[in-house]
Amino acid sequence: xxxxxxxxxxxxxxTVAAAKALQSENYSAGFKTDIExxxxxxxxxxxxxxxISQKKGEPQWMLDWRLKAFERWQNMTEPGWAKVQxxxxxxxxxxxxxxxxxxxxxxxxxxVPQEILDTYEKLGIPLREAEVLLGVxxxxxxxxxxxxxxxxxxxxxxxxxxxxxxxTTFRKELEKAGVIxxxxxxxxxxxxxxxxxxxxxxxxxxxNFFATLNSAVFSDGxxxxxxxxxxxxxxxxxxxxxxxxxxxxxERTLIIADKGAYVSYLEGCTAxxxxxxxxxxxxxxxxxxxxxxxxxxxxxxxxxxxxNGKGGIYNFVTKRGDCRGARSKISWTQVETGSAVTWKxxxxxxxxxxxxxxxxxxxxxxxxxxxxxxxxxxxxxKNTRSRIISKGISAGRSDNTYRGLVSVHKKxxxxxxxxxxxxxxxxxxxxAHTVPYVEAKRADAQLEHEATTTKLxxxxxxxxxxxxxxxxxxxxLLVNGFVxxxxxxxxxxxxxEAQKLLEVSLExxxx
Amino acid sequence: MLKLDxxxxxxxxxxxxxxILNGLSLEVPAGEVHAIMGPNGAGKSTLAYLLTGRExxxxxxxxxxxxxxxxLAMEPEDRAAHGVFLSFQYPVEIPGVPVxxxxxxxxxxxxxxxxxxxxxxxxxxxxxxxxxxxLNIDAEMLKRPVNVGFSGGEKKRxxxxxxxxxxxxxxxxxxTDSGLDIDALKTVANGVNALRSPxxxxxxxxxxxxxxxxxxxxxxxxxxxxxxxxxxxxxxAEQLERDGYxxxxxxxx
Ligand SMILES: Nc1ncnc2c1ncn2[C@@H]1O[C@H](COP(=O)(O)OP(=O)(O)OP(=O)(O)O)[C@@H](O)[C@H]1O
Ligand SMILES: [Mg+2]
Numbered sequence: 001x002x003x004x005x006x007x008x009x010x011x012x013x014x015t016v017a018a019a020k021a022l023q024s025e026n027y028s029a030g031f032k033t034d035i036e037x038x039x040x041x042x043x044x045x046x047x048x049x050x051x052i053s054q055k056k057g058e059p060q061w062m063l064d065w066r067l068k069a070f071e072r073w074q075n076m077t078e079p080g081w082a083k084v085q086x087x088x089x090x091x092x093x094x095x096x097x098x099x100x101x102x103x104x105x106x107x108x109x110x111x112v113p114q115e116i117l118d119t120y121e122k123l124g125i126p127l128r129e130a131e132v133l134l135g136v137x138x139x140x141x142x143x144x145x146x147x148x149x150x151x152x153x154x155x156x157x158x159x160x161x162x163x164x165x166x167x168t169t170f171r172k173e174l175e176k177a178g179v180i181x182x183x184x185x186x187x188x189x190x191x192x193x194x195x196x197x198x199x200x201x202x203x204x205x206x207x208n209f210f211a212t213l214n215s216a217v218f219s220d221g222x223x224x225x226x227x228x229x230x231x232x233x234x235x236x237x238x239x240x241x242x243x244x245x246x247x248x249x250x251e252r253t254l255i256i257a258d259k260g261a262y263v264s265y266l267e268g269c270t271a272x273x274x275x276x277x278x279x280x281x282x283x284x285x286x287x288x289x290x291x292x293x294x295x296x297x298x299x300x301x302x303x304x305x306x307x308n309g310k311g312g313i314y315n316f317v318t319k320r321g322d323c324r325g326a327r328s329k330i331s332w333t334q335v336e337t338g339s340a341v342t343w344k345x346x347x348x349x350x351x352x353x354x355x356x357x358x359x360x361x362x363x364x365x366x367x368x369x370x371x372x373x374x375x376x377x378x379x380x381x382k383n384t385r386s387r388i389i390s391k392g393i394s395a396g397r398s399d400n401t402y403r404g405l406v407s408v409h410k411k412x413x414x415x416x417x418x419x420x421x422x423x424x425x426x427x428x429x430x431x432a433h434t435v436p437y438v439e440a441k442r443a444d445a446q447l448e449h450e451a452t453t454t455k456l457x458x459x460x461x462x463x464x465x466x467x468x469x470x471x472x473x474x475x476x477l478l479v480n481g482f483v484x485x486x487x488x489x490x491x492x493x494x495x496x497e498a499q500k501l502l503e504v505s506l507e508x509x510x511x
Numbered sequence: 512m513l514k515l516d517x518x519x520x521x522x523x524x525x526x527x528x529x530x531i532l533n534g535l536s537l538e539v540p541a542g543e544v545h546a547i548m549g550p551n552g553a554g555k556s557t558l559a560y561l562l563t564g565r566e567x568x569x570x571x572x573x574x575x576x577x578x579x580x581x582x583l584a585m586e587p588e589d590r591a592a593h594g595v596f597l598s599f600q601y602p603v604e605i606p607g608v609p610v611x612x613x614x615x616x617x618x619x620x621x622x623x624x625x626x627x628x629x630x631x632x633x634x635x636x637x638x639x640x641x642x643x644x645x646l647n648i649d650a651e652m653l654k655r656p657v658n659v660g661f662s663g664g665e666k667k668r669x670x671x672x673x674x675x676x677x678x679x680x681x682x683x684x685x686x687t688d689s690g691l692d693i694d695a696l697k698t699v700a701n702g703v704n705a706l707r708s709p710x711x712x713x714x715x716x717x718x719x720x721x722x723x724x725x726x727x728x729x730x731x732x733x734x735x736x737x738x739x740x741x742x743x744x745x746x747x748a749e750q751l752e753r754d755g756y757x758x759x760x761x762x763x764x
Contacts, residue, residue: 457603468592468620471588478608
């Protein structure tokens with residue numbers, strides 16, 4: 001490790017040393033043993049599920065839980081109501097378990113399509129890191145080599161070093177605060193009482209087709225527990241680029257903020273993620289107890305496929321937050337630009353009195369992408385409030401649907417909701433649809449809904465270009481203005497990346 | 512020098528196609544300010560759009576050059592980088608984009624296109640404050656989204672703000688005086704005069720003599736029937752203000 005490696009401000013010497021140790025361990029030992037990939041046989045049955053559970057060293061209760069989900073799933077049918085069309089998925093033609101693999105997807109960087117490399121460059125991701133993300137053979141070694149300081153690329157060293165060292169700082173400080181932040185597999189072994197208590201308590205095993213499938217076969221994911229009265233000292237993030245390859249197709253996330261706790265969690269990555277697994281069906285469960293607050297931000301950029309949408313990711317996600325305690329608050333903020341097909345509705349159950357749910361969303365579709373997203377706000381407690389701001393941008397020949405449900409139950413006195421759905425159309429071949437549902441069982445509910453659809457105007461475009469911006473820069477500027485009130489809810493560093501991502505996603509959308 | 516030679520242009524789709532400019536010739540040497548007057552619908556704004564590259568116009572003949580460079584062959588943003596600026600008759604709203612961000616992004620884009628360094632943030636802010644001071648635009652207004660909710664007069668002042676920030680080689684002011692109160696008119700005129708220099712020139716489109724009282728133009732042209740039908744000194748504007756266009760239109764008919 002070269003001594004002149006740039007260390008992020010505020011990281012102490014201990015951590016740096018620890019990080020150095022950690023890296024060499026990871027990459028001298030880790031790499032070789034991981035290389036064999038172990039698959040469960042193709043298809044889904046009880047043996048496969050038992051195999052997964054056993055591989056993960058799970059206790060019996062976990063296996064039983066999975067099997068019950070599987071039993072249920074076999075009697076379910078795939079939903080067909082979302083405004084998206086995709087090729088039928090053959091569920092018996094999928095591998096449901098593969099040991100964490102580091103196998104190469106490309107033999108050399110020359111095999112990676114140029115357009116993908118260009119995108120990485122535009123997003124400012126160093127080539128070495130891109131190699132690892134894309135799974136180029138030997139990339140881990142070159143990255144490891146970069147770390148030893150023997151190769152020329154300082155940029156890569158910094159970036160790589162950053163993620164590793166930050167991870168270590170995280171672990172230490174979090175331990176001190178009593179925050180549990182680990183993989184869900186670890187949590188099942190180390191904190192079975194917490195997992196048993198909360199897993200499936202927000203998204204029940206039998207919730208919907210994809211969530212039930214996930215319950216049966218989930219491979220891994222994240223577990224967070226923030227104890228009573230603790231304000232998590234930093235943003236928690238899965239955004240360790242170097243580790244991002246393990247996210248898997250059936251991710252399971254469980255976040256619990258105990259009484260008075262606060263946590264902000266960032267998921268995803270602006271880098272275009274390619275995966276030969278077309279189907280992604282994650283489940284995210286959030287639980288906020290009394291006076292607790294959870295902020296969950298997502299930037300997602302799955303590969304949308306080629307210009308005909310071939311090979312893109314199908315992203316069917318169930319995300320739900322439960323404001324279980326009084327005065328609790330959950331907010332979802334998401335920037336979605338990728339996937340061939342997206343189907344997701346992060347929701348809030350406002351169970352506690354005076355609890356608040358928020359949903360801020362930017363969904364961009366271009367090319368032949370289809371997105372059907374939105375939220376559900378379920379008002380159960382008294383004086384519960386929800387706020388929905390959705391910004392849909394459609395370009396190319398894409399289709400972008402907002403589907404929202406605000407439901408006010410009988411006991412939810414004086415519930416309030418404000419919904420604003422804005423759609424921006426770029427060009428004439430794309431579509432935007434707004435489908436707001438309201439179910440109010442009480443007359444004292446205050447529900448406001450505003451919706452606008454605008455076309456990117458020639459007047460605006462010309463005005464901006466007259467001031468010196470090129471066509472694509474002009475579109476990016478106008479789009480950034482359009483999404484500003486949502487962008488503001490993203491953590492700073494995420495917002496900057498998300499902005500760049502919008503620009504890249506909309507390239508070639510005009511002219 | 513801006514040189515328009517026998518410029519003709521059409522506008523609109525097939526059936527509704529219409530010839531607006533018809534053999535227009537005009538020269539504005541560096542360092543000079545020229546005014547263009549003319550009846551409603553004469554084609555003044557069309558000329559401004561044509562020179563700045565708005566879509567929807569078809570040049571059917573003639574040339575337009577700035578310092579010898581063919582303007583009509585350039586993209587709008589390249590014209591801007593070459594110093595062509597238009598103060599819009601109807602400034603456009605850009606929701607969500609604060610004035611400061613907008614102007615800074617635009618200026619840096621121009622600089623980049625010219626191969627110049629970006630302006631530093633402190634330098635930019637200092638300049639914005641100074642010019643805001645001259646034009647009576649306070650810092651609050653500069654934080655708001657471009658033109659959104661601005662009054663008519665505020666929008667026009669913001670156009671001049673941008674012009675003074677960018678210091679363009681050649682500015683076109685399309686009825687910047689319309690909708691301004693008396694004080695704002697003086698403020699805007701001061702801004703314009705402050706920008707006058709031997710390298711810069713301007714084309715001021717107006718219907719009224721009063722702006723020209725504050726900005727003494729070197730020449731006044733009358734645009735009608737798609738071309739310049741008469742040119743003269745500042746006294747031509749006074750004559751028009753007094754007699755209207757009838758007399759002049761009669762002369763050329
Ligand atoms: N896109 C268009 N399609 C059809 N006609 C157009 C179009 N744009 C402009 N015109 C017509 O061209 C003529 C010239 O318009 P222009 O806006 O240039 O006039 P002007 O001299 O600026 O008038 P004013 O003093 O009212 O601002 C008008 O008759 C106008 O209706
Ligand atoms: Mg006009």
